[in-house]
Amino acid sequence: MLTMEKPAQTRDDLIDALLLKAEVDAFNARYCAALDSQRLADWAALFTEDAFYTIISRENHDRGLPVGLIYCENGGMIRDRAFALEKTAMFAPRYLRHMVSNLSVREAADGSFTANADYVVFQVLFDRPAATIHQVGRYDDVFVRTPSGLRLKSRTCIYDSLLVDNALCIPV
Amino acid sequence: MLTMEKPAQTRDDLIDALLLKAEVDAFNARYCAALDSQRLADWAALFTEDAFYTIISRENHDRGLPVGLIYCENGGMIRDRAFALEKTAMFAPRYLRHMVSNLSVREAADGSFTANADYVVFQVLFDRPAATIHQVGRYDDVFVRTPSGLRLKSRTCIYDSLLVDNALCIPV
Amino acid sequence: MLTMEKPAQTRDDLIDALLLKAEVDAFNARYCAALDSQRLADWAALFTEDAFYTIISRENHDRGLPVGLIYCENGGMIRDRAFALEKTAMFAPRYLRHMVSNLSVREAADGSFTANADYVVFQVLFDRPAATIHQVGRYDDVFVRTPSGLRLKSRTCIYDSLLVDNALCIPV
Numbered sequence: 001m002l003t004m005e006k007p008a009q010t011r012d013d014l015i016d017a018l019l020l021k022a023e024v025d026a027f028n029a030r031y032c033a034a035l036d037s038q039r040l041a042d043w044a045a046l047f048t049e050d051a052f053y054t055i056i057s058r059e060n061h062d063r064g065l066p067v068g069l070i071y072c073e074n075g076g077m078i079r080d081r082a083f084a085l086e087k088t089a090m091f092a093p094r095y096l097r098h099m100v101s102n103l104s105v106r107e108a109a110d111g112s113f114t115a116n117a118d119y120v121v122f123q124v125l126f127d128r129p130a131a132t133i134h135q136v137g138r139y140d141d142v143f144v145r146t147p148s149g150l151r152l153k154s155r156t157c158i159y160d161s162l163l164v165d166n167a168l169c170i171p172v
Numbered sequence: 173m174l175t176m177e178k179p180a181q182t183r184d185d186l187i188d189a190l191l192l193k194a195e196v197d198a199f200n201a202r203y204c205a206a207l208d209s210q211r212l213a214d215w216a217a218l219f220t221e222d223a224f225y226t227i228i229s230r231e232n233h234d235r236g237l238p239v240g241l242i243y244c245e246n247g248g249m250i251r252d253r254a255f256a257l258e259k260t261a262m263f264a265p266r267y268l269r270h271m272v273s274n275l276s277v278r279e280a281a282d283g284s285f286t287a288n289a290d291y292v293v294f295q296v297l298f299d300r301p302a303a304t305i306h307q308v309g310r311y312d313d314v315f316v317r318t319p320s321g322l323r324l325k326s327r328t329c330i331y332d333s334l335l336v337d338n339a340l341c342i343p344v
Numbered sequence: 345m346l347t348m349e350k351p352a353q354t355r356d357d358l359i360d361a362l363l364l365k366a367e368v369d370a371f372n373a374r375y376c377a378a379l380d381s382q383r384l385a386d387w388a389a390l391f392t393e394d395a396f397y398t399i400i401s402r403e404n405h406d407r408g409l410p411v412g413l414i415y416c417e418n419g420g421m422i423r424d425r426a427f428a429l430e431k432t433a434m435f436a437p438r439y440l441r442h443m444v445s446n447l448s449v450r451e452a453a454d455g456s457f458t459a460n461a462d463y464v465v466f467q468v469l470f471d472r473p474a475a476t477i478h479q480v481g482r483y484d485d486v487f488v489r490t491p492s493g494l495r496l497k498s499r500t501c502i503y504d505s506l507l508v509d510n511a512l513c514i515p516v
Contacts, residue, residue, distance in 0.1 A: 099445035129506035162301035273443035334473035
């Protein structure tokens with residue numbers, strides 16, 4: 001059946017929904033810019049302390065299998081991942097470029113809200129200069145509002161590709 | 173000559189235009205999600221009973237030639253297409269991912285409104301695991317408001333590619 | 345450090361920021377449509393008389409090197425480029441399709457405002473019919489408001505690709 005959001009009642013409700021969506025859109029722009037300019041500590045700061053972050057294949061996700069390319073159960077694991085990538089990891093230098101589309105946001109009863117969006121990550125490897133499609137998929141998110149603004153309580157990146165190329169280590 | 177929308181006069185007009193655009197944007201997100209998760213009956217339900225849906229090459233469209241890959245003249249033909257794809261058609265299994273950008277919306281005098289947006293459809297074939305570009309093009313739309321929300325009265329998908337790959341049967 | 349916009353104080357401020365962002369979004373849609381339908385004089389008309397327009401590699405940009413694929417220091421040079429491409433330049437016929445994402449807009453004290461967005465340009469060459477990625481990059485913009493609406497005072501297109509394909513002459 002077609003899932004249909006319950007229509008907001010008043011014009012003010014519609015404007016509030018639009019402002020919330022704009023806030024998530026701005027959050028995603030900041031998130032993508034942090035990753036694309038390789039400011040991974042900034043990326044990690046966009047999650048809550050109890051955040052869950054995972055990158056999982058659509059195949060596994062659809063079957064309820066939790067195994068993912070990256071699996072972080074809290075903010076510490078996310079910062080660890082960022083630190084490792086910035087300071088210790090070995091991988092071919094590259095440029096990344098995230099694009100996001102089809103954002104939708106739904107408020108939950110507990111003050112948090114869920115969001116979905118489609119993403120594509122383009123990649124330019126320094127030794128193979130044409131841009132290629134690194135990953136295509138969908139964000140499945142839970143956001144919370146904190147004193148410092150929106151933060152991700154959970155982001156599941158569900159990617160369509162069946163083959164994982166040589167860059168599995170990189171957050172999307 | 174540069175086509176320029178007539179600027180709305182008041183701040184309330186601007187807000188109304190923005191709310192309308194947000195509604196179309198949300199519609200497109202729902203539309204893409206229905207196709208990408210292969211809920212084709214849900215996709216068909218997004219059209220009016222007298223809807224027109226076609227996928228046509230930019231080459232033919234620019235020359236006024238109506239021949240398209242898919243050509244549906246009413247809701248029944250659209251549901252037929254959805255049913256055939258879900259129940260009877262044979263084609264290689266794949267994941268699709270739609271992304272939309274550059275949405276613009278213009279109100280018409282009769283209460284309907286027209287919209288345009290650019291789209292790209294990425295595809296992952298189960299036996300060729302890298303994501304590729306399935307189709308790039310532009311939506312040319314007419315929307316109407318119904319008791320169940322916005323519906324497409326007409327969507328023309330004008331694709332840039334000159335070659336049609338092995339998946340012509342799939343709506344975009 | 346994570347760059348964070350100062351949050352606007354009132355609901356009206358937030359709505360104003362959203363209206364401004366929507367205006368830039370509409371501008372970009374018009375800009376992309378002009379280029380994708382090869383109305384280059386319309387494209388040139390979207391810049392101010394003192395506008396700066398350049399396409400530069402991310403590599404050069406990050407090192408502060410100004411050399412770019414296209415380098416225009418004022419409206420006359422931009423119109424020249426448009427005229428040359430429409431009337432005299434020789435290059436393989438192709439379709440282009442721009443998509444834009446992650447738009448962010450910040451107001452400056454002098455009434456102008458800056459914006460950023462990520463872009464991808466898809467290309468279909470008439471003799472190689474599959475769509476390919478022509479260029480991926482980021483717009484770095486300064487806008488001003490004129491009696492005819494928003495205009496670009498400066499657009500720097502910073503592209504990720506390291507190799508320039510055979511179409512360097514085309515604005516993005």
